[in-house]
């Protein structure tokens with residue numbers, strides 16, 4: 001803080017006295033906290049079992065650097081720019097390696113930067129990220145590099161000690177500001193850690209003059225790493241007996257509990273938390289809404305129960321097939337067999353490299369090609385945390401009732417399927433690799449529903465058909481039906497908003513790719529302002545996409561009111577194709593973004609009816625749980 005010239009010696013004296021007093025109090029406090037006998041013992045467990053108190057007092061600032069945040073188990077120094085503080089890699093659970101493999105997230109059992117002589121954690125450009133998936137081809141797998149090239153934009157260190165989260169705050173956020181919190185669960189198909197920089201979103205959400213006419217510092221963003229691949233999703237009877245499964249999703253839940261306990265120290269409001277995610281991150285958001293049979297509360301000793309989150313945005317959520325017990329068993333045996341192990345203890349004792357070598361995409365029993373994204377949750381027995389695929393749970397009214405925005409892109413399947421697909425047999429075999437329980441009759445129905453009637457340059461003649469089928473099955477229909485179901489089941493006070501993203505770039509309009517899977521993510525988590533993030537940021541702040549755009553419109557941008565979804569099926573349509581244009585036209589048909597409310601799409605209604613009828617055999621409903629006798 002700058003020291004200004006003082007014109008009253010009385011004030012001066014008082015300040016000096018107060019300052020000295022504060023120093024004495026602080027010195028006693030530190031001596032008390034950090035004297036070795038009074039420090040937490042090694043079995044002291046901070047985040048997961050101890051809970052926040054209902055009263056909050058902002059702690060004194062660190063005297064060396066006011067940006068440093070000190071928690072009961074951690075002191076951390078952010079990377080600072082003139083707009084954002086980025087607190088990278090805050091551990092929210094213990095290492096997931098060794099004896100913690102295939103167990104739910106365990107409490108952090110050590111301190112970081114707290115205690116005599118310890119320096120705060122400082123991000124040094126080497127993030128600990130959860131391991132990514134290997135190549136299918138065994139000759140391309142390795143035992144050393146457990147990060148690989150797929151991680152976006154940041155130097156990363158390989159480790160199973162990867163259960164950490166990142167907090168991004170406005171540069172001037174203060175503990176107790178209680179800014180709305182956006183928790184983004186990155187996607188990555190449950191195979192890789194995804195995009196995790198929330199700093200640009202923080203910059204974009206700031207308003208020098210907010211809806212109340214004053215400075216609005218904006219929002220606090222949290223992103224997290226959670227276990228992928230076999231680390232997060234291997235199951236089977238052995239693990240059910242001695243461990244946990246669906247740990248990737250359990251990790252996310254632990255991160256949400258961490259937010260409840262600690263986000264106030266960063267300036268966030270634990271009573272205003274909005275989840276967001278795209279693709280597998282969107283799937284995760286929907287699964288968190290359905291966890292524990294839709295109960296999104298957690299117990300706070302002495303004060304009752306509080307919700308973990310208050311709103312949610314799911315962009316292009318995938319709808320993963322849940323594994324049946326026999327599928328889960330096959331995957332488990334493949335991993336254990338590859339490591340010459342006959343029990344889980346042996347797998348837990350194996351070296352990180354040996355386990356990493358087995359983290360590859362596997363094919364379903366009876367098939368020889370793995371699905372594009374094969375790792376997925378396994379149904380837990382009744383009373384468990386994740387007992388049904390999210391669309392089925394939501395359609396049967398078992399989910400947390402919070403305001404939501406849910407949507408999909410026009411061509412979710414085009415970059416997800418084999419471009420070379422050239423005949424009916426290849427179409428069917430691709431779908432059977434993904435959904436092995438489909439019958440021949442189902443496959444014939446799908447051929448009829450997605451006819452091979454559009455052909456594109458440099459692609460197989462059945463590419464368009466298989467892209468439409470997979471786009472509908474894995475992404476569009478479960479999302480569409482989920483969103484509609486919420487409009488039906490939510491009480492009138494809890495709105496849900498639906499969108500379709502039909503924005504294309506460059507040659508994607510003429511080469512057939514169209515509006516690819518998850519195309520919104522690159523619009524939202526970036527610094528650049530645009531229509532969809534205007535609505536989203538308003539929703540994060542007010543649980544209402546219209547409040548900010550209508551009261552403080554951006555210059556030259558007029559956004560229509562985004563009506564909440566009801567039985568008329570009206571939803572927000574984002575497009576940049578000129579009036580009258582369509583996919584297949586030349587790039588001269590691409591123009592400025594248009595946003596408009598559109599009515600129900602009859603064709604979608606029909607094809608999603610077909611997909612809905614196959615939900616059981618698509619492993620999106622009624623998938624049997626693992627039982628252990």
Ligand SMILES: *[C@@H]1O[C@H](CO)[C@@H](O)[C@H](O)[C@H]1NC(C)=O
Pocket residue numbers: 042043094095099100106109110
């Ligand atoms: C913390 O737990 C891990 C495994 O969960 C263990 O290896 C380690 O020794 C523990 N550390 C302390 C300080 O207890």
Ligand SMILES: *[C@@H]1O[C@H](CO)[C@@H](O)[C@H](O)[C@H]1NC(C)=O
Pocket residue numbers: 079080081086199
């Ligand atoms: C860290 O801060 C520097 C400026 O101090 C900035 O240029 C850089 O982008 C920041 N990096 C991250 C990943 O936050």
Ligand SMILES: *[C@@H]1O[C@H](CO)[C@@H](O)[C@H](O)[C@H]1NC(C)=O
Pocket residue numbers: 338339340354
């Ligand atoms: C498993 O056993 C085979 C055959 O003995 C051996 O080649 C392989 O290296 C072993 N794998 C591991 C991970 O120990």
